[in-house]
Amino acid sequence: MARFATLRALLMGSAALCLAPCAPMTAFAQEMIALDEISVNSDRAVQTDTATPVTVIDAEEIEGRQASTIAELLDSVPGVNLVNGTTPGGSAINIRGFGAMSGTYGSDQSVQIIVDGASTGAEELYRIGTQLYTDPALYKRAEVIRGSVGTFEYGSGAIGGMVLFDTKDASDFTNGQNGVAARQYLGYSSAGDGFVTSTTLAWQPDEMLELLFNYTWRTQDDYDDGNGDEVGNTASTLPSYLAKAKLHFGQDREHSVTLSYSDTQSSDKDVPYNQFSDAGWFGNVDRDIHSKTGVLAYKYDSLSNDLINVDVIVSQAQQTIDQQSATGSSSALLNADHDYKTTKVTVKNTMEFDTGAAQHRLRAGVEFINKDRQDASSAPGGDDRRKAIFLVDDVTFGGFTFSPALRFEDQHIDGTDYGYGSYDNDALMGGASLRYAFDNGLSVFGSYAYTEGLPILDDLSTAAYMSQSQKAETWELGMAFAGHDVFAAGDDLALKLNAYHTDVSDITAYSGVSDVEVQGIEIEGSYAASSGYFADLNASFANGYNRTAGASSDYWSQQPADQLRLGVGRVFQDSLRVKWEGVWNLKMDRAATPTDASFVQNVSMVYTPQGGVLDGLETTLAIENLTDQYYTPHLATRAAPGRTLKVSLAKTF
Template identity: 60%
Template sequence: MAPTSVRGLLLCGAAIIACGPAFGQDSATGTEDPLLLDTIVVDSQREVATDTAVPVTRIDSEEIQDRQAGSVAELLDSVPGVTLVNGSTATGSAINIRGMGAWSGTYGSDQSVLILIDGATVGGEELYRIGTQLYTDPALYKTAEVVRGTVGSFEYGSGVIGGMVQFETADASDFTGGAPGFRARQTLGYDTNGHGRLSSTILAWQPSEDLEFLANYTWRDLGRQEDGDGDDLGAEGTEQPSWLVKGTWHFGAARDQSLTLSYSDTSISERDVPYDQFGTTDFGNVDRDIRSRTAVLSYEWDPASALIDTEVTLSHADQDIESTAIVPGNPLLDADPRYRTTKLTAKNTARFDLGATSHDLVAGIEFSRRDRTDESSAPGGIDDRFALFVVDDIRWRGFTLTPALRYEDQRVEGKGQYADDEYENDALMGGVSLRHEWDNGIAVFGSAAYTEGLPIIDDMANPVYMEQPQKARTYELGASYASADVFGPGDALALKVNLYQSLVWDITAYSNVSKIELSGLEIEAAYSMANGFYADVNAAFAYDEQLSPETATGYWSQEPADQLRVGLGKRFGETYDLKWETVYNFEMDRATTPTDESLVHNVGLTWTPQDGRLAGIELRARVENLLDLDYRQHLATRDAPGRNLKLSLARTF
């Protein structure tokens, strides 16, 4: 898309926001309530978001517990369009969404995948031979949400091409039910492959309805894992303690205000391990100590007025990676990168009617500072940003029109050898989506979006890149269906299909590449019956090309393999939940390093007795790679783990 066309799109979006009343005047019958349909609940393991044009997948607390993921990255690999570069350990893993994100074997991030924890921006630095730096534990969270592509990202950041991952930590009221009292939850777990051990202790206390406090301490360790042939994977074992404290105070005459403070801390110590966390190059071994800390203070005010629903969030994320070379001589091995991101976001949601239209208008402002030390592995500097954003959901007779705009201004100052370098950039970006739903449950939607990734501290060594934002535009088209009593009484079906095409140019994240085209198809489906049977299906198919400069193949090196995932389950009341899942990774020959097809089976059982002495116990057993297949997922630098029996026992007191 030419720049002129892009600016035209953004100006049209701004005009739509400003002219809401005129849009409503198209109604021949005057004001009326928006078309509201009954919510369709599919009783499967995962909800399909058929009520939005945004390609989003939400993993709730029940699925987090059932999957028993050993790392946060591993928790996300069941989402269509998400591919892990390794992933079974907290170190050396990286996330690829729609062919963007991880730079296999070199960097864990390319800045086009945004990661948020309770609103705090974490990880994502382009540190050489180090993963995404998402050092945290799945046990700390109650939800994980993946937004694929650019649409839906303008409220949260710029340069989002692959997608966005949002984690939400647990609250005390999730365990107390919102009533005064004290609850405790203990979880113990064991993995056979690598002899992994887990202990997670949660204490939740509500002295009153207005106050709640939560403390979580999780300890996890994992030894060296083996592949399907019994060979060592090459990933070092780790010991990972994590803890979280969180408190919320509700106040005001109508309890319409709240103040929440949370702090999480994860530490990892490794001794005499390869510097290269991907295991592709032997630079030598190091002693490495990693610490990741995130603090978030948020204020919410939601009075009776529909025009006021305010949220102010102050966050600080601090990641520190200290390495000491076992054999001195290579300065890379002694690099101690530390990066701290402080961010203040204030936004308000106003709900109102204009003519025949109903609006949910979100407007906000954001200030952020990223401060990174200058090291031999990566340049240091300070990146200050200021942003304004506005997103409006406009509903009228089954239509939902959502224009969005974001303006971002940046100032970067170098450190060390780049101490005299300063750069300033700004960008206007945005998009619009349109969705229409009929009363039979069928909906169609489409969107167009444009974003710019402003220069990053990592590119201080290249002055050209520091004055050249990376640009991308994305078109999406899809349809969804949600209905009950489809094939028989008491059943429910939800289905969503999404086509996308992205063009990325003025590329700064990759060497010797200036233009990439990403295109693909994503499918999500869920079905349940009254007798407890359920099914989950998702699939992702991609076709990516490196358009410039011309190469012999035209392949995009980060294109993921096509994948189909099918899960069939049966619930027996509230006591048993049995599920079989198969994952088919298609052969990938559009690559300089092809990978074969693979068919992997996983089986899971959850047992929660409802009466007797064992009432309240939660026993989970899950076997991953049931047939002990020896395979390597495309883009990974190591073989996948072989058969792994995961057991966990939990109880809330």
């Protein structure tokens, strides 16, 4: 209990500091320290200005990577690993050893997915993936937070981390100018003869209104591995669309209302029930999947008062999985229909003010969350209702940035309609980070976070778990550097190293496991020279241990293999970009089932003519797994694709 008392004292003291009387706003404006932004012209900017272990994938990288699934889009982030990333249904995301439950479940609730503020994409459905049935083409930004630090503003129990997605806006295509814009994207992948077409229409009739519609259709057959053998149960067809409208109003457009709706469907006939494999242990099913996410958001950003910046987000994410045995079997598992819906209301205000020499950016808010799920085989039904309050502040003084966070969550979970019990739980969680930036571009930082994963609907059939939350403590230390003219005139360098240690106790997601310890190092780096040469480095090295008394193995079964990813390339006259990438997956012998090392090479070329009749055309050519290596990534249940040619054409009108 001592650690909880320490946590409460730290967080309450931080809250008192945040809410101290404010000095005049003019003092805040005068005393803010303006730092030059370090922008490295490589594939990805390293986030050196924060203690949070966060990686941002922007629209340019999303287009260039030509990912076929959302999971595949994230696999280049250090600490992020995939279980079968090439299929939308059978893929699962693992961050720092948590999230994907190998070939059993697509999620352990420790990695959370947020789309435009809506919580989606994670139920513990037996032998079914993350259920993040959506298309990368719908999004302009993905932010990956590793670990719990930085997640308390958005949710609880994110032991592995969190992924925040932003869908596209019309102004991304009209550049904020009145008129109509259109973009057509066509792509081909030799893996399973995959094809994708994505059409976007954007209209901005005036400066107050913007409208967008996107339709994407993606399909592929079963792909071949590096030995030339067909990998079964990897075919998919995924039509998706996004409709979005944004209205600005009020003086200087201080107010805005945004309405968005995204819809993705998938239909598979006579396929193995097990989405992680083509093994026919359970039998075949006809499965129809429908994923819908709607968001209504209101924003008021006062231009005259820095204490008022209000966000109100009402969202609902619903996934339905209708399936029946393809052979007429009466198996409850094969004929189970799943229907789960998460409705959430978030009200948040951001205040900027100063208290003496300290400048604050304080976010305070409340959330109301209701998850409703029908009863099905392997998935108990019921309601999970939660109320939460959060307080997060970034306090800057001198070269220091202190960021305390507090979240309190109250839960009522009820399965009485389906013969289960009713339970009440609550938790106080949070943490803080401290960063110091030197004048030479070097910074050092450390953080502590404590989070709890409250009981979930999946455990209603086990009464002992319904009053036991999963608890995790994470300590992190790191350093970063960002600078210009480091090795030569006009070059840019950004590096970030983060070491972490996580202890997880009272585990309910894994049978026979109660305590786990994970520790590791993550490295991100980018370099760009004025001549156009650039390099990117991403690496993760980690160990995971099962600390459960009497455990048959000391190894943590969900720990991914160590990985190092290096890319080098050059930009020619801002129109031609070529790149080679090497991915080293190190031998994983710290596991009950070891995995051999692998070295995969990828090459790509992006051509974007500047001016002339081809202005606005973008051509991408890539070859993944250049040497046609046969390998199965650690934790994956099927072999990776062999040599794959990818070609795409995109034109903005």
